[in-house]
Structure formats: structure tokens, C-alpha cells
Amino acid sequence: MPVSTVTARASPDALLALASKEGRGRLKIFVGAAPGVGKTYAMLSAARSEIAGGRDVVAGLIETHGRRETEQMLEGLEVLPRSPIVYRNRVMREFDLDGALKRKPALLLVDEYAHTNVPGSRHPKRWQDIDELLAAGIDVWTTLNIQHLEGLNDLVLKISKIRVRETVPDKVFDRADEIVLVDLPPDELLKRLAEGKVYVQDTAARAVESFFKPQNLTALRELALRRAAERVDAALVERMQAQAIEGPWAAGERILACVGADAASPGVVRTAKRLADLMDAPWIAVTVERSGSNPDTAARKRTDDALKLAESLGAEIHTLTAADIPDELLRFARFENVTQLVIGRSRGGPLRHLTGRALPDRLMQRSTDIAIHLVPVQTNETAPRRTRSLIARLNASSPAHFLYASVAVAGAVIVGKLTNAFVPTTSLSVVFLMAVLFSAVKSGVGPAIFASVLSFLAYNFFFIAPLYTFTIAEPYELLALIMYLVVAVVAATLAGRLRDQARVSAARVRAMRRLYEFTRRLSGLATMDDIAEGAASETHASMGRPVVVLLPRADDLILTAAWPPDDSLDEAAMTAARWAHQHNEAAGFETGTLPIVPWRFLPVRTGEVGYGVIGVRYDKDAAPDPELQALLDTLTEQTAAALQRAALTRDMVSARTATETERVRNTLLASISHDFRTPLASILGSATSLSTYGDQMDEAARRDLLVNIREEAEGLDEMVRNLLSITRIESGALELRRDWVDLREIAARVIGTARRRGAQQSLELHWPEGIPLIEADATLIEQALGNLVGNAVTYTPPSAHIVIDAEADSAAVRLRVTDDGPGIAPEALPRIFERFARGTETAPSSDRGQGVGLGLAIARGIMEAHGGRIDAISPVQAGRGTRFVLSFKVKPQETQDT
């Protein structure tokens, strides 16, 4: 029997929201309709009962405004000292955020949620301080007047005619875990005001009489009550979603706010927010840029501000680019299933409204399924008008461009005059049009329109009867002239826009090339410091502003590179840099953290790993260009990628070095154990054979065993000597016992030893006359030479020839060991004097085992201790042979001594 079950699922978003609240402190806001309703008092009395319940409560900041009742409530409460902040030569006493974080009480009371901090504080707004406290797990209680809520800003303005500047984003307000409404009927509030019980700040004093009117207070009270009621609703819905309770869900409304640089945009955003709240619907704020357009900085900033406002009110934001704005808007709206569209009335001038060309009109013509809300511009807002932007556009071109335009028109007049004799007057318009197009292409839309008007006047003045007046005799001439003006303006606009687009794309190409150069340059650098240096200078080249790069060293950030070169940042800037690094957020100029610092620091990171920060210095007045901001973001990403690569390389190199050291140690242990064990085995074996079975052996066999024992013992002795020598050489403890020595005698002795040890190669000594004695340590020289000869014996076949000879000049005596063996491979030659470098065995049947690989290292050490040198030459001749040269310096007066 089939059973159908409807499983109620918890909405993942709601669960996530709940989860992110866990571990955070809880926020309780005491909301009032107006100052003086007793929020602080209510908060303190509630806090007292918490203290009575044994909770660790600290008053972080309480504004008593000198009210006795409130001050009494503070008695017995631990109050956090305020921290002094110097601003414009005045000491301000502000809330001590770091002190509060350090004290870490269970519950902290901080008055006035909407307060704006003194510039120079870590965050510009107190609600940001509180956010950090909550993130640190501290519960916070705070107070708020309803007029400070961002989303109600317009309404409050309408009610009270006062624009409230200190606002709290609705998003933050909505995150509060609990809202307590402190209510006082307006009559009573007015009574308290009359009794002087309500403190009113000086700055607001002038607004007092208009603000504290009964109808205002009633309206604000209603706002506060409604807002609190909405909060209750929202919390209920959230709870229901999280617990998957089936309930009456809002009917899929979605709201789209269309914003731009126009004055209506903030109103559009707030209206959309209220609609969204009322309908309990998600909402989106969107701006559409005309493709190829290049709005001026001020316009872009206004658009960005509107989007930021929307984001702070909880909207999802998008930026679209399209040629046909209404079309794109509607496409996007349908894609997002938008049901309500909010747009400002000001989009499009009165003329456009008449012709139905304004954006709202076009939207209404084309959409049938979306409700459209038109929002008027707030009248007391200083609205930047479209005309102003035209003027701004004209101003944006330098005067030189207008001069070019004038010259072009003057040129047209001259050409016109010259050709007038031959050509009918009507064709003159083409000549002027050329001047207009020239200006458009050379200087852009503004100068081109200027040229159109100028040429219109010049045409009239110079060519239309009556000549040299601005009057026109014939009506058809007037008509022609007006037609000319229309054509000229249209052509100028089109050509100018084309030029602007070309310039924009050229700028994009430049930016791309910059980026390419940047990536290419960074990719060639190996160390993190070099990359920091490269990133600083390249970023400076792109941004045109001072740039610093800070990398972490031993738990702190170090200024690693700066362009232009500089070696210090002040403490405030360092604090912002550290903040950016630790919190993975931009800090400093125009950010939420330490905005007073003139630097803006961006974290450089890939994924979870932070590699440092890049800082760019801004002037107070010059707002950062959004396009450059985007470029900076890209540059930062590229720098992060380069630093990541360098870090990986560094780790790899150190791992390889460790492996190499390990390999050398293992080689040494293996060779020592092998090279000691074999002669020892031989000695022990021979000795035990003799003692156990000596009686059964003949005389020759016994002799041979004894010789074997002696030779192996000598070999061991030599090896021990070499090991001791290398240790002494390495530790710098090699002591020279210098005496006058005859190198010939030493060479002869070395040859004798080699023969006794069974060298089968022919060993010869070629000694010329007049080789002086040298002052040296005879034992060590014999060891060095012995190692060279021993090598020659080991690495050449038995048929080889080994020759020792010498030569001398006024500066040096050179002792040479030459063989005609296979020689040393060119790739091995540079490394043969290193420790544990061993030649490849060319003659496997060689009489002695491979050496430890110390012989040549010891020879070099000995020669260097004598102030001489050792060199290797291979091949010597005909692609074969090896020659080692030991060079001893000779003091000039001693050359005659022999």
C-alpha cells in the first residue's frame, strides 16, 4: 500500500543563518521612538537584574547626559574607562573597543548604536565596533532611536523635515537577537521635555521645536511600534523556516530596484526596501551601464553609493552592461522572476517624457507582467541635474579642445570663402560638417557640439545674406540652417561617442597590456622580496599612486617594498595593514576600518593562505577611480599568485637541500662502513687464519697473510688520517708545522708508497734542475700528493702512465701529477674538489676499493692552508688524461736559495 509522506525540510538558508549566529554574542537593542523615552534607563535597570542573577556585566559606554536617575542606575556597575583619541588638537574620550575585547565580559552595555566615532577610531561607526564585540563572543546591549534606521530615513525626513545623518543599516538592525521597545506616550515625553528631563544635544537644539511636535512624535512612535512588530513577525518566520514548520509563506514576490547616478536612486532603494519588508520578499538592486559609455567619476560614485546603500539594506546587487537599457532590465527582471520593479521618475528629462523616450515610459510600454513603481525625487535633496552633467561633460574637455574646434570652424570659413566663387552655397554645409566631425574625432562630444553651434553661427554670419549679420533674409535659408544645425549636432554626437568608445577600448587595451606586463614581470622573479619589489613598482605604474607591499615575517608584517622608495609607515597605517592581513578585509582609506589612514590596504591571498598586503596611498580629495580599483584588485590577485609560486619554490628548494644533506650523510656512512669493514675483515680473517690454521700452511702462505695484514692496516691508517684531516680542515683547526722541504724527496716517497701498495701503472718522476725548496708542512704535502697519486692509480687502467714533475718561476713552484687515463667527464670536473664527490670507476678490477671521496677535498684544504692552490685539467691531450697542479707561492728572495 503506497504511503505518501510530505517531509518538511528545513530551509538551508535559515539553518545557515542560525548557525552563523552560534558562537557569536547576542545583540539586544532597546529601541525608542525619540530621545528621552528612557532607553538607557530601561537598559540599565534590566542590566541590574542580570547582575543580581550573577552575570558578569560591564558598562562599556553609557551616556547619562547628567540625568540623576540614570546616574543612580550606574552605581555599583563596573564602567569601562574611555580611551582618549586626539582629533584636531582636541582630546575626545571615546568607547575603548580594545579595552572591552580584553576585559571580555559576558555582557557589555554600549549606549547609542547609531553613534559616529571620532575620525581616527578603528571603525567609523559604533555599530561596527559592536559587530566586532559580537564576533568575539561578547553579548551586547545597546540603544537606538527609530529615526536612525537607514530604511526609514526618507520617512523620517518627511515626518520631521530633518535629514538624519547618523544611520544604522537595516541589515545590522535585523540581525539583533532581541528588540526591546521602550515606549512612552508623546504627551508624557513632552512633559519630560518641559521639565528639562530630556537632554538635547546642542547641534540638534535648533531642530528641537520642529522635532518635538506631538504629531511628529506620534508618527515616530507609530514607526517604532510597527518596526518592532515587523521584527516579531520576521523572527517568527525565521524560526518556522529553520524548524521546517509548514506555514503561510509569502507569495513569491520579488522586487527589483533600478538605480543609477540620478538623484532619485536613494529614494528608489529605500522604497524597494519598504516594499520588500511589507511583502516579505527578497529584493535586488541593479544598475545598467550603457555599453561603451564612460561615466564621469562623480556619476559612478553616486551609482556605487546607491548600490552600497541597497546592500546595507539587505539587497542582492548586480551591475549589468547593455546597449538597450530597458530591454536588458526587463530581460534580467524576467530571469530573476521579478514581480515588482521600482524606478526613479527622474530617469529621462521632461522632453523625453513627452516623447515617451524616458526609461520608465519605455519599461511600461514593453512590460505587461511586472508592476512598476515610480519614485519621485526628494525635493530638498540637492539633486545633480542632467544639465549639470552636460556642463560637467563640457568642462571635462580642456579649453585647448575648444580652441581646436574654433580653429576648425575658422578653417571651414576660410575654405568656404575661397571656394564660394566656384561652388554653390548649399555645399558649404558639407565643409562646416567636416569641421564639426574633425572636432568630434579630435576632441570628443563636447567640443563637437560647440563646433556645431559655432559653425551654425559662422555659416549664418559669413555666408547667408545679409552677410556679416546674424539676421536671415529668406525663410528657406533659415530652414536650411536649422536643418544643418540638427544634422551637425547629431553627427557630432555620434562621432564623438564613437571616439569616446574608441578611447575607452584603447584604455582597456592599455590596462590589459599593463596587466600582461605585470604578470610577465612577476613571473620572472624568484624570491618573495623580488616579487614584492616588482609588484610595488608595477602597481605604482598602473595606479599612479604611492604603493607599499608588506609581507609577514615572524608574526608581524614587514614593509618589504615601496614605490616610490620609502622605508616606514606610521603606526596607524601599520595597524590598518595588520588588520587587513588578519581579517582578510580591505582596511584604511574609505573602508569600514581605520578610514582616517590615507592608505588603503588590500589583503594578498590565494584561498586560505595570506601572503601579505598591498597598500595604495590616496589623497583626501581624490576619490578612487572604480576602474582603477578593479585593476588594483586584479593586480593584487596576480601578486598573490606570484607570491604563492615563490613560496612553493622556496619550500621545494629547502626540501631539496635537506634531501641533499641527507644523501651526503648516507653516502658518507655507507662508504665509511664499507671502506673500514673490508680492510678490517681482511686483517681479522688473515690473523685468525694464521693463529688457527697456521700450522697447516706453508711458509709462503703464512708470509703472504702477514703482508696482507700490514698493508690493510696501512690502508686503514691512511683513511683515518684523511678523515681526521678533513675534520680539522673543515673546523679550521689545521695546524701547519712549516719547515723547508724538498718536494722531490716527497714525490719519490709517494711513488714508493704507491708501488708498495700494488700500483700496476708505470710511475715516473721527471724532476728538472733549479726547483727551489719551499716552506711547508712536509707531512701534509705528502698526504695531498699521495691522495692525487692514489686517485690516479684508482681511476686509470693498469697499462696507464703516471708522471710526477715540477716547474718553477719567480712567483710559484708547481708540482704536477699527470696520467694518460680516460680523464674526467667535463660535467664532473667543477665538482671534483667537493667532499664525497667520487669518480665513476673506469676500471672495475682496480686493486683498491673506491675512496670515501675525500682525497681531493683534503688536497685542496691542505693547499689552501699553505696559501697555494690546486687545479685540475682534463683532458690533457688527445681527449685523454688528467693533470692535477699543486701551486706553491714563493717569496722572491727565496728563489735563489737552492
Next chain:
Amino acid sequence: MSAKPRVLVVDDEPAILRFLKPALEANDYEVSHSATVADAIKRIAADAPDIVLLDLGLADGDGKEVIRQVRAWSDLPIVVLSAREREAEKIESLDLGADDYVNKPFASGELMARMRTALRHRMQRNAEPANLSVGGLDIDVLRHRVTRGGAEIKLTPKEFELLAFMVRHAGRVVTHRQILAAVWGPAHTSDTQYLRVYIGQLRQKIETRADEPQIILTEPGIGYRIGTAD
């Protein structure tokens, strides 16, 4: 008495051969010599020596290769000479079928004794007798009886199997792995704790003093051998 036993010394260190040859000859061996893996295998196949002394580090490769190849067609005694103290390598050699090993450096007398044991037991094994006798212990393989001087020692079937396996391989070092595979089965080759427990019990029963074993001798880290003090 048959002809002199023939020994093949496989070592590439001339110094070693230089003292081994007179010592071996003094002990009545006929000595031949080989320095490489390839040559050693060829000579073992062609000359059929009675015993091989094998150095593991050879010029053209690993001496273990000689054991691997020779064991495919011959069970002649192989005694490994190793200058390396790496136990893994010795265990590997024994698992491949070497009879015994001698660490370099070694005294000549010890080597000769090992060679004699290996040779003698190889001959015994060829006979495969029904009764084994070691260190005063008599083992009746067919009736699973162990007696010392006529008195029976009671062994569990596992203990007997363990003892019988080791006695059958007297003269050889048997590795933990070899014993475990033969007595407990191939699935238990790493369960050395079984072995420790049973060897302990066995020593309690058959050794005169379990703390100073004379019959089952430990080769530390490698395995066991049956003591054949002669």
C-alpha cells in the same frame, strides 16, 4: 672418505680472497673464485661445487640474485658473507634460500664451523631420516615422540611441528617468516608473537636451562637456528 669438498668463493674484494684461500686450503677445501654475479651462476652450474661462500655486494650487481637463480635448480649450501649490517638484507637472503650468514669481519674458525655444519646437515637432509637427534634430544618424526635419555617430553602438536621443522633445517638459519609459513600457514607470516610464545614454551620443555638455550638459538632480529655444538 670422498674427494676434497669444493668451495666457490664469490667475492670481488681481492684482499678477502687473499686470506680465505690459504685458510680454506688448510682446512682441506678445493677453492675456486668468482667476482661477478654472472660468472658465479655459470660456475655453480658448470662445476657443481659442494658449497658457496657468497658476498652480497658484487661489482655487477646484488649477490642475492645468485641465490634466487641457483635455488631454482639446486639446493647446495650457500653461506652469505655480508659486510653490511642491514638485517633486512640478511633476512631476504635467508628467505630466498641461503643456509647461513657470516658477518664481516669474521674469524676464520667461525666461518669454517658454519661451513662444516651446513655441509653435514645437507647430507643428512638428503637421507631424510625418521629419527632425528640433537643436543641429547631424540625426535621420532613418525610417532611424534620426543625423548631425552628415554624419558618422554610431552609436546602439543603445534610445539612438535615447530620443533620438527627447525630440526629438519638444522644447520641453517630459519627466518621468522619461514617458520610461520611452514607451521602456521602462509597467512600468518607476520604474526611473530605466536612464534615468541611457542618458542618460549618449547624451551621450557626441552632445554635444560631455558634462560641459556642450547638447542634453539636466537639469531636476533632474524630467526632461529638449531644449536649443533660439535
